[in-house]
Amino acid sequence: MPRTRPRFAIRMRVAAVAVSLSAALGGCALLADVTTPTTESDERATGEVASITDGDTLRLVVNGEELRVRLTGIDTPELRESECFADEARDALAALAPVGSRIAFEYDDERRDQYDRELMYLYAADGTFINLALVEGGYARELHYSPNYHYRDQIESAEAAAQAAAAGLWGACS
Structure with a gap:
């Protein structure tokens, strides 16, 4: 298997976690941006x-x-x-x-x-x-x-x- 595949999988997991956190925090992120x-x-x-x-x-x-x-x-x-x-x-x-x-x-x-x-x-x-x-x-x-x-x-x-x-x-x- 090419070496890039594990990196791609890791990037996908990181992206999934980031999206999940963003959704979970919802409006909190907006407050954090302001303050x-x-x-x-x-x-x-x-x-x-x-x-x-x-x-x-x-x-x-x-x-x-x-x-x-x-x-x-x-x-x-x-x-x-x-x-x-x-x-x-x-x-x-x-x-x-x-x-x-x-x-x-x-x-x-x-x-x-x-x-x-x-x-x-x-x-x-x-x-x-x-x-x-x-x-x-x-x-x-x-x-x-x-x-x-x-x-x-x-x-x-x-x-x-x-x-x-x-x-x-x-x-x-x-």
Whole structure:
């Protein structure tokens, strides 16, 4: 038999798996396209979500160590101060990064804030850029932490679109 035949069979299997995954994921692929950064790293570190603190803060277990994580580039209403849409923002983060799920993360230039929390961009298993998705849904505002500007343009654009659509806090809070 010619050598190309096994390669052809492998290619056909790979294509079949790709088609099956595309069909199974359906609309998820569309969301991932919208919320995936244009400059993304091929390999990111991962951790397991231990708990959700509020809409922009969670605890993540990485290599056996529990880290306090602040999502960089965004700000959500504060639960402690009972700000409008704080509960919804926390629930949105919990839906995007459920406790027990594995999520990927990356740092920008500055890795910690003044409260010694890790500043991270987070990604769900399906590729959804969580920080951006929260802004797109109107659960968060853009807030850059100098010098962390890597996705600032995307986050600012998402905020403008959410404001224009009166999405989330932009429609519910005055």
